[in-house]
Amino acid sequence: MRGFRGERLRELREARGISQQDLARMADLSAGLVVGRWENGERTPQIDLLARVAEVLGEPIEHFVEISPDDRFLGDLRILRGLTQPALAARLGINTATLAELERGQRRLRPEIAQRLADVLAFPVETVVAAHEAVRSRPPGTPP
Numbered sequence: 660m661r662g663f664r665g666e667r668l669r670e671l672r673e674a675r676g677i678s679q680q681d682l683a684r685m686a687d688l689s690a691g692l693v694v695g696r697w698e699n700g701e702r703t704p705q706i707d708l709l710a711r712v713a714e715v716l717g718e719p720i721e722h723f724v725e726i727s728p729d730d731r732f733l734g735d736l737r738i739l740r741g742l743t744q745p746a747l748a749a750r751l752g753i754n755t756a757t758l759a760e761l762e763r764g765q766r767r768l769r770p771e772i773a774q775r776l777a778d779v780l781a782f783p784v785e786t787v788v789a790a791h792e793a794v795r796s797r798p799p800g801t802p803p
Contacts (some may be wrong), residue, residue, distance in 0.1 A: 660703040660704065660706065660709075660724065660738060661709035661722060661724075661726055661732075661734075661735060661738075661802075662724045662725045662726035662735070663697075663703045663709075663724050664723055664724070665697045665699060665700050665703075666698065666700075667697040667723050667725075668698050668712070668723055669698040669720060670755070671716055671722070672694070672698075672716065673767055675716065677716075679692070679694040679695050679698070680692050680694075682715060682716075685715045686708070686711040686712045686714075686715045687711060687753065688708060688712075690710070693708075694712075704745070706720075706738050706742065706743055707741070707743050707746075708736075708739060709723060709724075709741070710741030710742075713741065719772050720738065720739055720740070720741050721739055724738060724739060726739075728744060728786075730789055730793070731786075731789075731790045731793065732762070732764075732793055732794040732797070732803050733761060733762045733764075733768075733776075733787070733790045733791045733793075733794050733803075734762040734794070734803055735790065736776075736780050736782055736786070736787065736790050737762070737780065739780075740779075740780050740781070742780075744758050744759060744762070747779065747780075749756065750779045751772065751776065751779060752775075753772070758787065761791065762794065763794065763802055763803045764795035764796075764797070764803060768787075768788065768791040773788050773791070782795050786797060
């Protein structure tokens with residue numbers, strides 16, 4: 660996950676006096692050691708799991724994922740809202756493969772889909788279009 664900051668998770672968890680094991684239990688994660696791996700930068704969380712942790716800690720996902728608004732790709736907007744590709748695709752009424760192609764910049768963003776994305780993600784349509792253009796124009800070899 661682009662922009663994930665495990666150290667912010669650790670700092671907030673410790674400030675709240677919650678152990679890794681308790682956070683895992685409260686967020687319904689399978690094991691406390693996964694939180695440690697996230698905090699140490701060994702792994703990055705799946706977005707649905709990070710969304711549960713963020714909810715337990717009472718912070719938005721933006722607290723743990725730092726991506727400059729000028730550098731955000733379409734997939735980053737989805738992550739900032741705590742949605743998996745299948746969940747967002749279902750809300751949009753499109754298939755997951757189509758959404759994946761949009762997020763990789765392999766498919767043009769039609770105006771009606773841009774508006775639906777803006778509505779579901781609660782970002783201005785201009786932000787959605789700019790994020791899609793950013794992913795389409797990224798340098799070769801840059802992951803979306």
